[in-house]
Amino acid sequence: MSGFDMNNYVDVEPLEIETGLPDEVCPIMYTDEYKQVMSVARRLMQEGEYSERALQLTSKAIALAPAFYTVWNYRYSIVEHLAKESGDVEGYMNKEMDWLDEVTLGNPKNYQIWSYRQALLKIHPAPSVKRELPILQIMIDDDTKNYHVWSYRKWCILFFQDFTNELTYADSLIQRDVYNNSAWTHRMFVMKHTNPSKHEVREEIEYTKKKIEIVPQNVSSWEYLRGLYEVFLDCEYDEETIKFAEKFTDDILKLDITVDKEVSALPNIESSYALEFLADVFAKIPSPENTNNAKKAYTALSLKYDPIRSALWNHKMGQLA
Amino acid sequence: MSIEMSESENIVFLRDKHIKYIDSLDKKQEDYEYWLSEHLRLNGVYWGLTALCLLNAKDTFKKEDVIEFVISCWDERSGGFAPFPGHDGHMLSTLSAIQILATYDALDSMNARDIREKCVAFIKGNQMKDGSFQGDRFGEVDTRFVYNAISSLSILGELTPEIVDPAVEYILRCYNFDGGFGLCPGAESHAAQAFTCLGTLAIVNKLGKLSDSQMEELGWWLCERQLPEGGLNGRPSKLPDVCYSWWVLSSLSIIDKLSWIDYNKLRAFILQSQDEKKGGISDRPENEVDVYHTVFGIAGLSLMGFENLDPIDPAYCMPVSVTSKFKKYPYDK
Numbered sequence: 001m002s003g004f005d006m007n008n009y010v011d012v013e014p015l016e017i018e019t020g021l022p023d024e025v026c027p028i029m030y031t032d033e034y035k036q037v038m039s040v041a042r043r044l045m046q047e048g049e050y051s052e053r054a055l056q057l058t059s060k061a062i063a064l065a066p067a068f069y070t071v072w073n074y075r076y077s078i079v080e081h082l083a084k085e086s087g088d089v090e091g092y093m094n095k096e097m098d099w100l101d102e103v104t105l106g107n108p109k110n111y112q113i114w115s116y117r118q119a120l121l122k123i124h125p126a127p128s129v130k131r132e133l134p135i136l137q138i139m140i141d142d143d144t145k146n147y148h149v150w151s152y153r154k155w156c157i158l159f160f161q162d163f164t165n166e167l168t169y170a171d172s173l174i175q176r177d178v179y180n181n182s183a184w185t186h187r188m189f190v191m192k193h194t195n196p197s198k199h200e201v202r203e204e205i206e207y208t209k210k211k212i213e214i215v216p217q218n219v220s221s222w223e224y225l226r227g228l229y230e231v232f233l234d235c236e237y238d239e240e241t242i243k244f245a246e247k248f249t250d251d252i253l254k255l256d257i258t259v260d261k262e263v264s265a266l267p268n269i270e271s272s273y274a275l276e277f278l279a280d281v282f283a284k285i286p287s288p289e290n291t292n293n294a295k296k297a298y299t300a301l302s303l304k305y306d307p308i309r310s311a312l313w314n315h316k317m318g319q320l321a
Numbered sequence: 322m323s324i325e326m327s328e329s330e331n332i333v334f335l336r337d338k339h340i341k342y343i344d345s346l347d348k349k350q351e352d353y354e355y356w357l358s359e360h361l362r363l364n365g366v367y368w369g370l371t372a373l374c375l376l377n378a379k380d381t382f383k384k385e386d387v388i389e390f391v392i393s394c395w396d397e398r399s400g401g402f403a404p405f406p407g408h409d410g411h412m413l414s415t416l417s418a419i420q421i422l423a424t425y426d427a428l429d430s431m432n433a434r435d436i437r438e439k440c441v442a443f444i445k446g447n448q449m450k451d452g453s454f455q456g457d458r459f460g461e462v463d464t465r466f467v468y469n470a471i472s473s474l475s476i477l478g479e480l481t482p483e484i485v486d487p488a489v490e491y492i493l494r495c496y497n498f499d500g501g502f503g504l505c506p507g508a509e510s511h512a513a514q515a516f517t518c519l520g521t522l523a524i525v526n527k528l529g530k531l532s533d534s535q536m537e538e539l540g541w542w543l544c545e546r547q548l549p550e551g552g553l554n555g556r557p558s559k560l561p562d563v564c565y566s567w568w569v570l571s572s573l574s575i576i577d578k579l580s581w582i583d584y585n586k587l588r589a590f591i592l593q594s595q596d597e598k599k600g601g602i603s604d605r606p607e608n609e610v611d612v613y614h615t616v617f618g619i620a621g622l623s624l625m626g627f628e629n630l631d632p633i634d635p636a637y638c639m640p641v642s643v644t645s646k647f648k649k650y651p652y653d654k
């Protein structure tokens with residue numbers, strides 16, 4: 001931030017840190033600037049000074065050590081005070097959000113930023129979702145799986161109760177990277193909160209299948225498909241979806257598969273997740289034929305398509321009637 | 322296949338080098354980096370100490386100095402422990418402080434200056450109406466803080482149904498359709514959150530709140546984290562990382578499904594992430610080591626029973642020799 005000048009703090013007696021370690025013989029050699037700024041910040045925090053210069057000092061301290069949450073806490077208290085004092089809380093808060101945008105762009109991995117943002121929005125007299133979407137867009141573009149940014153986005157959507165952009169937004173990220181699990185789970189978050197009709201769920205199933213057609217070996221889209229049936233359709237899997245999944249398994253369930261099957265006799269298949277999906281579906285709908293199919297699917301997973309989890313598949317097989 | 326196996330069996334666990342590496346960490350006060358990580362210092366001490374305990378080298382740190390440092394981190398204003406003197410009290414560092422003191426059997430050092438009472442009040446005061454906990458008065462909510470609170474209070478023997486029941490309800494709301502747990506209700510499933518949620522339920526003896534099918538789904542989601550190369554990731558389509566050896570394995574251990582992981586392959590991945598020269602373990606082979614990945618790599622190996630390490634408690638992430646003395650909730654009247 002411009003305007004920062006250490007000369008504004010000459011009257012503040014620096015508060016040095018003491019670690020309490022008796023053998024602290026080693027002189028503390030971190031940079032002079034860091035030391036100077038932090039020791040003044042410590043003093044101001046201790047005195048509880050809520051002033052423009054204190055605010056500027058926190059900007060400097062945050063620039064030097066963005067993860068120092070104590071300074072963020074202090075800044076929040078300063079802003080609370082100064083916003084009231086200014087007589088224009090909204091204007092003041094907007095200015096603070098502008099500053100925060102800048103810091104955010106420079107510190108994509110820091111998560112204090114997002115909880116600070118939430119805290120500001122809660123005391124902002126006229127918060128707006130429109131104000132939030134651009135920075136969210138930039139930050140997710142920068143790191144499309146950033147857990148904290150996605151969590152903040154969800155918080156925002158709930159805070160403003162505005163789900164209108166969300167499916168489209170998640171779709172834009174899935175178009176960019178069909179493996180983006182954050183975007184897939186964002187769709188589930190939206191679906192769960194918007195009470196979709198049966199028709200809308202069907203459409204969502206079709207959407208998911210199209211994405212699976214593009215990349216069949218994708219755990220996120222298969223998991224989502226399974227989730228749609230479990231959450232909205234009471235696990236009532238239809239013939240069409242079973243046929244759809246079978247397309248990616250080279251009809252291996254028509255083969256005779258037992259534990260002593262030669263691995264080399266099993267063909268390569270397009271998607272082991274399709275086979276997992278089928279195994280799960282067949283295990284859930286009891287009939288002699290389905291149980292037999294589930295058994296074959298688990299055996300094949302264990303033998304060839306996902307051997308690292310053979311203990312899991314053998315366990316699942318043991319649970320079949 | 323057999324060649325691969327014997328190769329991984331030949332990698333040696335560098336016990337002595339790890340001890341030296343951890344011992345060297347606090348002697349780096351001249352580094353700028355060291356001071357920039359002030360906000361994690363107490364957590365770092367806990368990670369280092371826990372690793373040393375598992376390596377059977379607890380005496381490497383000077384007990385009196387560490388206890389004195391922990392007490393100097395107590396933040397009288399909030400009542401919680403800060404990660405470093407002069408910082409605000411926070412739930413994360415409060416748990417680290419209590420874990421360190423418990424490991425040294427030194428919880429009575431909290432009797433001075435009403436530290437214990439004020440600390441318990443700090444923790445309880447951070448519970449929100451919905452049962453969740455914030456990290457400090459600033460309001461960030463995360464299942465990590467629920468875990469911090471419940472584990473801290475459990476170690477101190479201060480759990481009550483008023484605290485536990487709403488916290489459990491909150492945790493259950495964080496369970497997702499895919500079989501994982503998120504940081505808050507609706508958030509993407511993440512392996513670290515599986516640990517904080519299952520750890521909480523285990524500590525308060527409420528794993529029974531999860532149905533059998535939820536347990537099955539959880540086990541599936543967790544073991545799905547193992548990649549064909551052996552390492553574990555934290556979410557689908559992410560790279561493997563040694564710290565998930567802890568978050569995933571401890572979770573599987575809590576729900577009694579540890580055997581769903583391929584031990585030998587995971588062991589090889591962890592051992593390949595060691596620094597052969599200076600000791601320590603990194604997030605994945607060839608990267609820079611740090612104490613965080615060192616302790617969680619070692620803890621993972623301990624859970625799998627490798628390298629003759631001291632046993633670790635999957636719910637508390639502390640040596641079993643320490644946690645076996647904790648009062649089990651619900652308490653007898």
Ligand SMILES: [Zn+2]
Pocket residue numbers: 562563564565604614
């Ligand atoms: Zn990691």
